[in-house]
Amino acid sequence: MYIAPNTIENLLSEAEKESLYLKLIEQINKDFNLANEPIDFHLSIKPDELKVQLHEKVYKLIQYKFAEYLNLLYIIDVSEDQIKKLDGSDISELAEQVAFLILKREWMKVWFRKNY
Numbered sequence: 001m002y003i004a005p006n007t008i009e010n011l012l013s014e015a016e017k018e019s020l021y022l023k024l025i026e027q028i029n030k031d032f033n034l035a036n037e038p039i040d041f042h043l044s045i046k047p048d049e050l051k052v053q054l055h056e057k058v059y060k061l062i063q064y065k066f067a068e069y070l071n072l073l074y075i076i077d078v079s080e081d082q083i084k085k086l087d088g089s090d091i092s093e094l095a096e097q098v099a100f101l102i103l104k105r106e107w108m109k110v111w112f113r114k115n116y
Contacts, residue, residue, distance in 0.1 A: 005104070015045065018111070020110050023113075026043075027110050028054070028102075035071050035076070041053065054074060076102055078101045
């Protein structure tokens with residue numbers, strides 16, 4: 001049984017260990033483009049930079065383009081139940097948690113594609 005990483009750092013480090021980091025970036029770029037929210041992470045982006053830029057993008061979507069944010073979550077297939085459990089009182093904190101949920105879902109897609 002697969003157990004997902006419990007932090008962004010663990011997830012990104014596992015992606016690197018499994019040589020799936022580039023696939024993860026490609027999947028993120030693909031799904032954001034499908035949601036008409038183009039994001040172009042270069043394959044050379046470092047994990048800590050990816051974390052920061054993804055957080056910023058999610059933060060801006062929540063703040064200024066909420067309908068597009070909801071559409072993105074739908075396209076990526078982030079669990080609505082998980083989103084509802086988050087505390088929305090601090091938008092920056094919320095954006096960080098949502099960025100992790102997005103990464104986790106994208107990671108699952110890449111991991112399953114490789115393993116099944």
